[in-house]
Each structure stands twice: as C-alpha cells, then as structure tokens.
Amino acid sequence: MSILIENGLIVTNDDAGTRLDPGGVLIEEDRIAWVGPMDAAPEAARLPEVETIDARRSIVMPGLVNAHMHSNECFEQGAYDNLPLELWLIQSYPPFGMPRLSEREHYLRTMICAMESIRSGVTTVQDDLLHIQVTPEAVDGAAKAYDDAGLRAVITVAMWDRPFLDCMPYLRNIVPADLAAELDALPLATAEAQISLFERHHRRWQGHGGLLKIIPAPSGPQRCSDDLLRAAAELSARYDLPVHTHVLESKVQAVTGHDFYGKTLVEHLDDVGMLTPRFTMNHAIWLTEHDIELLGDRNCSITHNPLSNMKLGSGVCPVRRLQESGVNVALGTDGTATSDTADLIEAFRAASMLHKIGGHDFEQWISAEEAFRMATLGGARSTGMRDQIGSLETGKKADVILLDRDAWGFIPLNDPIRQLAFSVTSECVRSSIIGGRVVMRDRVVISLDEAALKAEVAEAAERFRRDHFPKMQAGAKRIEPYVRQVYERCTGLKLELAHDPHRMPPRQN
Known part of the structure; x- marks a missing residue:
C-alpha cells in the first residue's frame, strides 16, 4: 500500500x-x-x-515518542495529590491489597493510555509495566491492546527480587516485628523466574506486527539483587535491546545508594555492567558530578519526566548538564497516577518551560526546539530505534x-x-x-471501535475503583507511618550534588 x-x-x-x-x-x-x-x-x-x-x-x-510511561496506572488517574514519591508508591503499589487482574482487565486499562497517546500525536510508547510481581496476564494484555490499537510499543517486563523491607534505607529497623514477618512472607519471584518470564514474552511478542518490542527493565537498583541486574544487562547485550530502570528520582533514592552500597546508585550500576549505550535511566534528578560524567562517558540515555517530577515534588532533572556531558535525553509522561496523563504534548510543554526557572543565564534555558528533539529523536534513541523513527x-x-x-x-x-x-x-x-x-x-x-471500547473500559475502571481501590488504600495505611519516617529522615540529610534539584526560587547572585 x-x-x-x-x-x-x-x-x-x-x-x-x-x-x-x-x-x-x-x-x-x-x-x-x-x-x-x-x-x-x-x-x-x-x-x-x-x-x-x-x-x-x-x-x-x-510522530512523537513517549519514552517513559506506565499504563498499569491508568485506572488511578486523579487518585492522588500532595504525596512525595515514596508515600505515593505505597498507595499505587502497596505490598498488601494489590489486585491480580485478568488479561482482559489489563488490556482495557492499557487501552486508556493507547487512545490518549494516539490522540496526542504519539506513535511510539515505552510502557514500563511496573508491578511488584509482573504477571503473564499483564504483558499479554498490554501487548494485545497495542497491537489492536496499531500503536508502536516498547513493553518492559519489570524486574524486582528484593524484599519490600530491603528496598529503602532504615525501613527494616523501624517496622514492628509482626508486620515485618508479614511483609517478608509475601511471595517474590526469584531472579531466575523473572528472567524466564522475560524470555517467554520476548519469544511471543518481539517484532509482532512490526510494531512490538519486549525489553528488560529492572525496577530500580535498590529493588534488585546484583545477580538480577547483571542478568538484565546480559539480556540487553544478547538480544541488542534497550534496558530501562528508575534511578535517582528522589532524595530518598540518593540516600539509598550511599546506605546500601557506599556509593551512588549510578556508580553501583556501572559496577554491575549496566551502563552501556543501550541503557536508559528514568528520571535522573539527584545526580552528582561523577554520575553525570559516568552517564556521558558510557553514552547512556535518560528520560526526562517533568510532569510527574513536579507533581511528586521530586525535583528538576539537570537536562542541560546531562546534554553537555553527552547524555541522550528523551521525554516521557511517566505514569498516569503521577502525571495523570498520557498526553505527551503536555510533557513537551512542561519541558519547554520548566528549565527557564531557577537561573538567570537565559542562554542555558531549554528551548521548545530542544524539547521537541527529546520528544522525537531522543525517544527514538532511548527505545533503540534512532535510525527508524523520530524524523521524516x-x-x-x-x-x-x-x-x-x-x-x-x-x-x-x-x-x-x-x-x-x-x-x-x-x-x-x-x-x-x-x-x-x-x-x-x-x-x-479507525483501528478499532472506540465508542464500544470506551464503554467497556469505563465499566472495568469503575469496578477497579469500587472493588480494589479500598483494599489498596487499606494496605498502604498499614505501612505508611514507617515509610513516612524513612522519608523524613532521608530528606533531612545533606548531600553533595551537581545541582540543586529543588531550585526555586532562583538563587540571588
């Protein structure tokens, strides 16, 4: 044709x-x-x-490239506000009360993001299916949704093999013993089982219809054993695939690196062989000078997610510093429970404006043209398709x-x-x-019957809100006081960074 x-x-x-x-x-x-x-x-x-x-x-x-989003949050748009990352995470991803949805429910939930993406000019999405336990139903449902919608999609199989209490500093020491025992008893797939799950989905969906790609995605270094991180890096090398992970989105995560490894999370990722031109680091806010140099030297990418970073109060990514170091910068909306939208034009607008705040050297501000390159060619490189998409x-x-x-x-x-x-x-x-x-x-x-789909999606979303959301909130409430203590302790510490992530109002010279 x-x-x-x-x-x-x-x-x-x-x-x-x-x-x-x-x-x-x-x-x-x-x-x-x-x-x-x-x-x-x-x-x-x-x-x-x-x-x-x-x-x-x-x-x-x-077409635009949304280089970082989470379709699995699409039933939670508008559910949260005024929560920092760690306190938001236990609401949206609680260790207790997290429902296991059917493949059809995952399909319908993904369709919210797919429809909003197409309608906002997005032709490629990098969808990070973030779950404490990723299921076959989640990946299959998302893949079928993107296939039916006709949207190009890079779908991650998220990986997480460390117990919940060992993913944040200090948490294990402050949670009561009986609650700690319950948390430690929660099922958690081994690194081997998660690699096997990735291999299954890669065999089934890679290249399907010329539009789908399956990639490994350790959820974050603090949530993964070193064995799992090395295995993900080996999968990326073996299949020549991108690998994405969340790193240094918050100050708590910056403290985590020093507490867990005696170095930054970026330095630890380099030690286990993750930092290559195939690697994309989502968020990249709380960085040291050495972190930025390492990412540039290894020819890595990062995704800039200004909407969620503002809404969660996480801070501002040092985009200009990263670009000057040779890091590729892509643009993402992040999840629809943090940015509350899959509309990449909204993220493009935010990226075009946000970096004009906090400094008087206007020649260092990020222009609309630069933000557009992030939303196109930057995303193309991050998704492993620099020579295929992003320009006409x-x-x-x-x-x-x-x-x-x-x-x-x-x-x-x-x-x-x-x-x-x-x-x-x-x-x-x-x-x-x-x-x-x-x-x-x-x-x-025209790729599907949008009116009929919307009715079924609305019914499934209401069922989730009615049947599952209260259980998720109850599960979060059980651990909220202890996560709050971790947050307050970490945010009170002083760190040596390359920039001030919370840089408003502008410094006076």
Whole structure:
C-alpha cells in the first residue's frame, strides 16, 4: 500500500532542520519512500493506486515518542495529590491489597493510555509495566491492546527480587516485628523466574506486527539483587535491546545508594555492567558530578519526566548538564497516577518551560526546539530505534502525524514547533499514520471501535475503583507511618550534588 501526503507544511526534524512548504511525503508499505518539495515529487507518487491525503491545511511532523510511561496506572488517574514519591508508591503499589487482574482487565486499562497517546500525536510508547510481581496476564494484555490499537510499543517486563523491607534505607529497623514477618512472607519471584518470564514474552511478542518490542527493565537498583541486574544487562547485550530502570528520582533514592552500597546508585550500576549505550535511566534528578560524567562517558540515555517530577515534588532533572556531558535525553509522561496523563504534548510543554526557572543565564534555558528533539529523536534513541523513527526521512518507518493548521493556536503561524509547545493542545492532532497504516483520521481512531471500547473500559475502571481501590488504600495505611519516617529522615540529610534539584526560587547572585 502506498500513501502520498501532499501540499503540506513538512517539518522533517532532520539534522538540517528542513521544512518544506508545500512539501510531500510518499509512503510505501511501512516506510517513507520520499520526502521533498511537491514540484519534485517522483513518478511513483502519481500512480493511480497511491492513496492521496490533502495536507494543504496541515502541518506534517514525525510522530512523537513517549519514552517513559506506565499504563498499569491508568485506572488511578486523579487518585492522588500532595504525596512525595515514596508515600505515593505505597498507595499505587502497596505490598498488601494489590489486585491480580485478568488479561482482559489489563488490556482495557492499557487501552486508556493507547487512545490518549494516539490522540496526542504519539506513535511510539515505552510502557514500563511496573508491578511488584509482573504477571503473564499483564504483558499479554498490554501487548494485545497495542497491537489492536496499531500503536508502536516498547513493553518492559519489570524486574524486582528484593524484599519490600530491603528496598529503602532504615525501613527494616523501624517496622514492628509482626508486620515485618508479614511483609517478608509475601511471595517474590526469584531472579531466575523473572528472567524466564522475560524470555517467554520476548519469544511471543518481539517484532509482532512490526510494531512490538519486549525489553528488560529492572525496577530500580535498590529493588534488585546484583545477580538480577547483571542478568538484565546480559539480556540487553544478547538480544541488542534497550534496558530501562528508575534511578535517582528522589532524595530518598540518593540516600539509598550511599546506605546500601557506599556509593551512588549510578556508580553501583556501572559496577554491575549496566551502563552501556543501550541503557536508559528514568528520571535522573539527584545526580552528582561523577554520575553525570559516568552517564556521558558510557553514552547512556535518560528520560526526562517533568510532569510527574513536579507533581511528586521530586525535583528538576539537570537536562542541560546531562546534554553537555553527552547524555541522550528523551521525554516521557511517566505514569498516569503521577502525571495523570498520557498526553505527551503536555510533557513537551512542561519541558519547554520548566528549565527557564531557577537561573538567570537565559542562554542555558531549554528551548521548545530542544524539547521537541527529546520528544522525537531522543525517544527514538532511548527505545533503540534512532535510525527508524523520530524524523521524516527516506528509509525510516512511516510514523507521521498531521496537525490542523487552522487551529486557533496556529493563527498566525510563526513557528510550528514553538506553537505546538506554547499555543495549542493535543486537539490539534487530526490524523496519525503508524508504520504506514492510517490509525486516526480527522480525530476518529479507525483501528478499532472506540465508542464500544470506551464503554467497556469505563465499566472495568469503575469496578477497579469500587472493588480494589479500598483494599489498596487499606494496605498502604498499614505501612505508611514507617515509610513516612524513612522519608523524613532521608530528606533531612545533606548531600553533595551537581545541582540543586529543588531550585526555586532562583538563587540571588
């Protein structure tokens, strides 16, 4: 099948920053066959079997890449506020009261993120299925949802093999003995069992439909044995896959490295062989100078998640310092129970604005254009697809979005990327093509019956809220006083860092 997008304003996002108006994009099968000015369109673009899309009133861009999110939180949007990471975690991922959902329930929950992603111009998601115990139903349900939606997805099989009480400093010493015994009795899969689960899903889903990818994801170094971390690094090397993990999102995690290992978490990850060009570190806020140097020297990536980092009070990622060190920076929404959205345009807007606060050297601020690169090419590199997605160039995958040039926020049209960041909402995304297939046309998702799906999703979400959420809250309440003590003790300590993560108001020179 061939498609010609003709007479649009083409924002190629190539290294030269090429824009064409009027320009065209020719798609053959799942790849871009030609990009250029309309007066130079090849003969193949005029064949009668080629479907044409009139883009005269459209801005044509590469699809966005959400490099970090958690679809498993989609039934909890709006459930939490004014909680720091550690106290939020025990609410959303309590050791007691966590339900085991059916494959269909996982499918429906994932569909919330899939629909919001497509509608906000996202064509690739990196979905971290974070659970204390990842189940086959969770991965299979998510994979089937993305397959049905037609969304390109990099799905992680999260790994976690350390007991709950051994994942935070001081916690084991302050929890009463009877509660500690209950927590230690909770089932926890061995490292071998988790590697086996990853292998199963990798065999089943890797490359499925040309859209799906399965990668390993240790939840965080403090939640994983060194054996599991080394095994995840070996899987990444053997299959040439990205590996993602949460690191230094909070001050508690910064304290954890010194308490557990006598060094930073980044330094420990380097010791066990995790830091390679395939490695992505999610959040990367509470960093030392040496951490930043290590990440740059090892050619690693990080995901910047400004929405959740603000909502949880975690701090501000030192994006400019990381870029200067050679670290690739991608953009993510994080989970829908922390940012409360899978709309990457909202994260793009936040990343375009947040770094203008806290310093007077405006030449060091992050521009909308730089944030757009994070949301496209940065994410492409983080997901292991730098040469396949993120820009409109010949030979790359045909992941293309069309924005409404007549949206109020684009009038007058001064700069499409800046106005996407500052002036419009995701409602401006009119159509989406993923892997050469039209998935949304004129704001209607045509890959499935959206109205029927929404009704079933709403019923499942209400059932979760009614039947499971109270048990989760009760489970969190049992351990909240002790986690609060850990949080208060850690946040009272002084650390030597490369920057001030809580850098507002600006320092006065």
